[in-house]
Amino acid sequence: MLTGAGMSADSGVPTFRDAQTGLWARFRPEDLATPDAFERDPERVWAWYEWRRELVRNAEPHAGHRALVELAGRVSQFTLVTQNVDGLHQRAGSVGVVEYHGNILRDRCAGEGICRERSPHSTSGLPECSACGALLRPDVVWFGEAIPRHALQQADAVAADCDCFLSIGTAALVYPAAGLAERALRSGAKVIEVNIEPTDLSPLADVVLTGPAGVVLPGLVQLLDR
Numbered sequence: 593m594l595t596g597a598g599m600s601a602d603s604g605v606p607t608f609r610d611a612q613t614g615l616w617a618r619f620r621p622e623d624l625a626t627p628d629a630f631e632r633d634p635e636r637v638w639a640w641y642e643w644r645r646e647l648v649r650n651a652e653p654h655a656g657h658r659a660l661v662e663l664a665g666r667v668s669q670f671t672l673v674t675q676n677v678d679g680l681h682q683r684a685g686s687v688g689v690v691e692y693h694g695n696i697l698r699d700r701c702a703g704e705g706i707c708r709e710r711s712p713h714s715t716s717g718l719p720e721c722s723a724c725g726a727l728l729r730p731d732v733v734w735f736g737e738a739i740p741r742h743a744l745q746q747a748d749a750v751a752a753d754c755d756c757f758l759s760i761g762t763a764a765l766v767y768p769a770a771g772l773a774e775r776a777l778r779s780g781a782k783v784i785e786v787n788i789e790p791t792d793l794s795p796l797a798d799v800v801l802t803g804p805a806g807v808v809l810p811g812l813v814q815l816l817d818r
């Protein structure tokens with residue numbers, strides 16, 4: 593299955609495109625979540641991410657996240673791929689989550705490209721790598737960057753070899769993630785979509801469940817008890 597920003601909406605984490613409020617309303621995510629923006633103005637990019645990290649830390653997983661944990665225990669094979677970077681699936685108890693776009697709460701060394709601890713002493717006033725002193729950046733995939741290879745391969749493999757693919761709370765617009773449901777369809781899987789409104793995937797899905805993920809998913813799992 594694939595989850596998107598709509599999965600976190602019921603936890604109060606605004607979807608990527610709705611997130612820009614207050615101070616950040618005048619910025620487009622596409623102008624902040626890029627390597628160029630970080631190169632040009634790391635202070636502004638870090639301020640935005642610290643603001644988003646606070647949003648995420650104050651959010652709690654909802655009944656839909658917990659329903660997916662329950663579902664994982666009820667089926668023989670289960671893989672959760674998420675486009676969300678908030679870690680809410682893991683906080684609900686999901687394991688083996690494929691983080692297609694990384695995780696906003698982890699720091700990655702901009703020089704070495706691996707996750708590192710923060711140095712206790714920073715010369716730039718920004719988070720610096722404890723090993724090499726380069727700037728740290730959030731461990732997320734920015735616009736124009738590649739999806740982590742292991743996530744890409746794992747997601748493709750499960751999409752090509754599943755009986756049922758759930759597309760939950762995603763506009764199904766951003767590739768390659770948006771191609772996973774189509775991959776599942778081509779391999780003969782049934783596709784179930786959970787969204788509050790139609791998407792480009794809706795006409796192709798076998799079942800479209802319209803409603804918030806926090807309501808629909810618990811109901812879906814209860815059906816297993818019937």
Ligand code: APR
Nearest residue numbers: 596597598601607608675761762763764766787788804805
């Ligand atoms: N329950 C289910 N679906 C919902 C809910 C909800 N409570 N609230 C919103 N949605 C749906 C919206 O209808 C929309 O289809 O979630 C989807 C959110 O779409 P986007 O904001 O485009 O998020 P997503 O599809 O995850 O975007 C993919 O693109 O913006 C980049 O990197 C960012 O991970 C993101 C990626």
